[in-house]
Amino acid sequence: MIADSFMDSSNEYKVKLSVIGDGCVGKTSLCSSLQGESISGEYDITVGVDISTAVMGVNGQRAKLILWDLAGQSQFGCLRPSFYRGTRCAIVVFDLTNRGSFYDVRGWIREIRKNSEKIPLLLVGNKSDLNEREVGYDEAEAFAAELQVPYVETSALKNKNVEEAFRIAALLAMQRDQDRRSLSSF
Numbered sequence: 297m298i299a300d301s302f303m304d305s306s307n308e309y310k311v312k313l314s315v316i317g318d319g320c321v322g323k324t325s326l327c328s329s330l331q332g333e334s335i336s337g338e339y340d341i342t343v344g345v346d347i348s349t350a351v352m353g354v355n356g357q358r359a360k361l362i363l364w365d366l367a368g369q370s371q372f373g374c375l376r377p378s379f380y381r382g383t384r385c386a387i388v389v390f391d392l393t394n395r396g397s398f399y400d401v402r403g404w405i406r407e408i409r410k411n412s413e414k415i416p417l418l419l420v421g422n423k424s425d426l427n428e429r430e431v432g433y434d435e436a437e438a439f440a441a442e443l444q445v446p447y448v449e450t451s452a453l454k455n456k457n458v459e460e461a462f463r464i465a466a467l468l469a470m471q472r473d474q475d476r477r478s479l480s481s482f
């Protein structure tokens with residue numbers, strides 16, 4: 297089963313991260329950009345879910361990120377609940393040039409809260425390379441502060457802040473796991 301976070305004999309921290317948000321906001325592009333792939337500019341809709349892995353250093357620890365890139369289009373809504381199980385952190389993505397996708401963030405958070413335990417979240421505003429912004433940094437940052445989650449702006453196209461965003465998500469998951477372990481040792 298690909299779920300949850302755990303250490304194995306390789307001393308590698310394995311963690312499942314789910315990438316969610318409206319269709320076309322750039323979730324698949326962010327995952328591809330993390331793998332060093334260039335973004336073609338074409339929109340190839342995700343059907344159901346794409347799963348990939350990436351290895352990186354997180355807090356001095358080797359970590360394997362198991363990325364669940366969930367289809368954002370509404371026709372896949374009935375499939376998504378089964379994909380959330382075991383998620384340790386959700387990356388909620390919106391498109392900085394599409395205000396509707398920013399408004400929909402609350403709905404995505406409702407969906408993940410309904411289908412997983414209370415995991416940490418990271419809010420990501422993607423497509424920062426484009427000039428036609430509909431959501432400013434300060435507004436998104438204030439919204440993230442209200443939600444009490446960190447906020448990062450990325451460009452999958454220009455590979456800007458992408459690795460940083462995934463590293464923050466892995467770190468949030470790692471810290472939560474450490475907190476849970478120390479609580480259970482009491």
Ligand SMILES: Nc1nc2c(ncn2[C@@H]2O[C@H](COP(=O)(O)OP(=O)(O)OP(=O)(O)O)[C@@H](O)[C@H]2O)c(=O)[nH]1
Binds near residue numbers: 318336337423425452
């Ligand atoms: N300019 C720009 N375009 C981007 C960026 N990220 C993604 N795109 C474009 O946005 C479109 C949608 O990207 P996807 O990554 O397929 O979107 P998605 O969120 O995975 O969509 P679904 O699979 O339907 O949920 C594509 O045409 C991408 O090339 C970005 O950072 N900058």
Ligand SMILES: [Mg+2]
Binds near residue numbers: 325340368
């Ligand atoms: Mg996709």
